[in-house]
Amino acid sequence: MKLFNHTLFRIFAAILLFWLSSAISLAQTADCNEQLKQGEELFKIGVLDSIPLIIEPCIGKYDQARRIDAYKLLILTYIYLNRYSLADIYMEQMLRFDPEVLVENVGSQEFIQMYKSYRTKPLFGIGIHLNFNVAQPILTINSEDNFLAANHTTTPFIGAGFAVGPSFQFYPFRKAYFDVHALFQTQRFGFNQSLLNFADVNFTENQILTRLQPSVIFEFTNRNLKPYLKAGAGLSYLIRSTATVERTYSNTSDFNQRSITATDVIVSNLRQRVQLSLLAGFGGVYSIRRGKIYFELELQNLMHNAIVSDRRFSHDNLIYNYFYTDNNFLLSNINVNIRYIRTFYKPKKIGK
Template structure:
């Protein structure tokens, strides 16, 4: 019994696939006949020829060709509304169509140019690395604070997030983003002439940068390379901040005494919300992976405010007494390099109503 059921299902599936194949073959023939009908001047017959296969039977490429044929048919009879409707379907299936000034009729080109053919938005993700530079505005120390204290060094961090691009014109876009990022830096100082301090801070943040992006132009063999520049600002929220601290005291000769311990929570000594200005440049690469854009982006972010909470500067007694460390007033500048991928979302729309002749 079970084998009989399996046999019946296989036979039924085979007949179904055969019927679908015959239908597709029939509709392919229908499209060829409709194109010949158009070329022979019996244009009024074209819509009726295509109607049933447009409902069911054409594959995507055949639908694109059929709707383009319908656009030209309706334009021939000055049926502007029907031509615009067919163009909407055509561009929905083929939103990145490029006009052929030699092959496409001028009426088709004029109607195409009356449509919004740029993406409504581009959405995707970005990830990359960053380097943090510390900009000291005022020195504080248990030692002589009238001179510039210590040295700040880069430690690589990372950022990963979601990027949105909203075209305003063909060259100008608004580009809000949201990132989860980690920033690090190292501070080295010799305090009171004997205490060699190594202080490494790690900050984990959520960042909300907003940019205005300007596309310089399209280059390359198929205009697939688009360099851009951007400028804007960013607000960040500090999720956590910790420091790994090591103090080495020179006691006598080569003898040293070390002071170390677990990571120290710095959240209370940092402002939770911080602001920055940013500029950047990069390039969008089309047709590298799928139909989206591969984005390569470099940016510089300049911190606008002191990230240290002055009321809690010396609140952590372990930092002060065990490590002889006191925060300077400083802001954070950041260099970041990201690679991303954005997928365009199209919604063709008639922007200029075509008047009937």
């Protein structure tokens, strides 16, 4: 019983201590908020020497918005007192606390010039990139390579895939910077072939790739939601490519002419393993505290033939069982991208 009472007393004492400390903290914060208002009034009437005495002891007790206001007030005060070294100290403290602080509404050219004397753009960014893609084959038939092309009609069709991976950004300039993704990607597409009104072949291909995609982004305006354009390239490596193949006969009255289907037919060796593409896109980036969220639409085009031409007739199963041979084709992807970037800063006086 004594042990229970002792434990209960300790819990009660801890709760009381927490309540008292919270009450004291709230009281101090309320006092500091009043002192900030008092400091702003003193600034308006030109009584500058008293402002640091009431603001500096409270600088760590404000919430984010009031702390920024307090920093701005101290910087302006020391600028007008010609104590630029102290103004620089608080400018650097403010930028370390919030490197994305807005200063356009300060109304002091000396303040703006001091702000511009610091490196305020991010050093780099790290985040996650999500991609939803639609792949569209574009036929570039070469009858000299594929003599069977004259004997069948090929119709490409689109398919959907996705990509995910880390994203990195580097900022040599504030509105023009590098954006690099390292992605794991899937894509799907296919072809319908009709052979001399004799047989129809449905060929659906699923690819798994890794892709390194560097690009340059050009932002417009300084608002929280900024439109932008981008251009870049993609270097992909095809990990695996498989196909589902179905052959049906145009004349189904003959019982012996039944349809056949095969899944997971490996066609990786028929494809170019290393693939180079160019891309362009546009979108909007929404700035949040120490981060950015991107929404974009992107067009990506393969810059060379997707198949290995001299292996076109090397897959006996496709040729003799399904009457299928590859045509030359390019690949065009429409990508819908979403990504989050966490930005990292190191504010520093330029020239130091």
